[in-house]
Amino acid sequence: MKILVVDDDRTFIEMLRAALLTQGYEVTIASEGGGCVAAVPEEKPDLILLDMELPDIDGLTVIRSVRRWSDVPILVVSGQRGTGLGDTSEVVEALDAGADEYVPKPVALDELLARVRALCRRIPHESGAPLITMGHVTIDLSTHSVFRQFRGRQTRVQLTPTEWKVLQMLVKNVGRLVTRQDLLTEIWGSEHVNDSGNLRLYVSQLRKKIEQDPAKPQFLKTETGLGYRLELQNT
CATH class of the missing domain: 1.10.10.10 (Winged helix-like DNA-binding domain superfamily/Winged helix DNA-binding domain)
Structure with missing residues (x-):
């Protein structure tokens, strides 16, 4: 199963990449939103882990672009831009745009991996890999x-x-x-x-x-x- 990680934080990327590899996933990296949009049809990932704050285009634009032609599950892993813990505007916007789940940073690695597994269980498997x-x-x-x-x-x-x-x-x-x-x-x-x-x-x-x-x-x-x-x- 292939996971596309979209984030510009190299430390976070390497930590997450290592953890996903030990779980048996194939991992592809994109550091910009444009790279994510281009990678989806080429790499055909089974799941996208997406940060909302990217150096070129924002996460909402990425989600809407991908959703025009793909239903690949999108798990947002991002720091909220709001000023307080009660601010849910970005969460609502991301989910309304087509994200499947939103996990705010910082997040414990074992919790994030559990959420990845939960989303992966919803993905239809090929008959040869049940x-x-x-x-x-x-x-x-x-x-x-x-x-x-x-x-x-x-x-x-x-x-x-x-x-x-x-x-x-x-x-x-x-x-x-x-x-x-x-x-x-x-x-x-x-x-x-x-x-x-x-x-x-x-x-x-x-x-x-x-x-x-x-x-x-x-x-x-x-x-x-x-x-x-x-x-x-x-x-």
Whole structure:
């Protein structure tokens, strides 16, 4: 998923860019409003993070220009120009112009990333890269990301590359048995087809990260003597 960041504050840009990259997003930068308007048809971003105070044209002009021909979600991240905290004129103008959400600066980075994820969940996904929800866990194949709800907050689950490969193969065959041999061959190669102990270790690690009770898995089921099955519902 590609995000276009439009801001002329280099420090903020680099901090945000690094955070977005660690979350699995592709990031494009524009330091001026004109650059944003030109980048949308060329880069085809899935989401725009827009500062309202830009060196060439103001954010409202950018929003209205983009909205003439694109419905890409726009998240405004900007300091309000009003004199008091109660001044909402810029927020109202931005939303009326076509922005999807407005977050005033300064903003905590984890809150901003949560708002990005919330907007991204509203974006239709291609059939080859679905968003899978199972209980408290959301799996996004388009960004290779897994998120877990815990005490009302959504946090990213850190998976190793091999854990992700195991989970991805199970997700792509959701509801169907995936044999140990198929998993071992796909992930480690045919020469490891009998190395089921290694596979059990990674499945155990996955359960610890995505199941409420790893000892009684609701979703990642074992088919004794055969392999594994991912179920979206507790059965």
